[in-house]
Amino acid sequence: MFTGIVSEVGKVVKIAQRGENRRITIEAASTPKQLGTGHSVSVSGVCLTALDIKAKSFCADLAPETWVRTSFSRMQEGALVNLELPMKADGRFDGHIVQGHVDGVGKVIEFERIVDSDGRDSENWWLHVEIPPEIEKYTVYKGSISIEGISLTVAKLEGNRCTIAIIPHTVELTNLGSLKPGDPVNLEADVIAKYVEKMMKGEPAQSSITVEELVKKGF
DSSP, rough: OOOOOOEEEEEEHHHEEEEEEEEEEEEOOGGGGGGOOOOOOEEETEEEEESSSSEEEEEEEEEEHHHHTTTGOHHHHHHHHEEEEOOOTTTTOSSOOOOOOEEEEEEEEEEEEEEEETTTTTEEEEEEOOOOOOOOOOOOTOOOOEEEEEEEEEEEEEEEEEEEEEHHHHHHHSSSGGGOOOOEEEEOOOHHHHHHHHHHTTOOOOOOHHHHHHHHHOO
């Protein structure tokens, strides 16, 4: 599990076709030192498995499904990606629950400076993203959403247009500044909203365990 608090930005330095999969090599200053072979790492919101770890780089294999259904479809060598290690069991929970399972891909509409009441450029930014219907239904004003693996708060929601206020710190420590209008971005809805939806529908839990079996076992 992740929290959407990006630890550093890495750079994709190589993309190689290996059979039906693609292997990406990512350079980063500190993340590789904290990884072991087979460990999970969030790369721009996608939970991947770390392989071939060096002092300042690691690799990850992408199945065709992952490549096509995420923002990696725009990825080229030199692309910047957001990196986050899994949350420790005794760690501080700073963002929101992010699983690294992309629910859909949005599109950057605009990344613009916020203009203050005096007509001057603010130090903050508006990020406008077009989100698909399967994400929009879980998105609410002041709610959480993960964009490119970043835990963000919805400032405005107008149909399928989601707007987020971005502070300078977030721009400096993520890949947001490298995105352009039209770029695809990975989206993950708040998992709590999904559970609430299922409970409201009254769908029974899928389990083969019966009450009688639990009683026999002393529960």
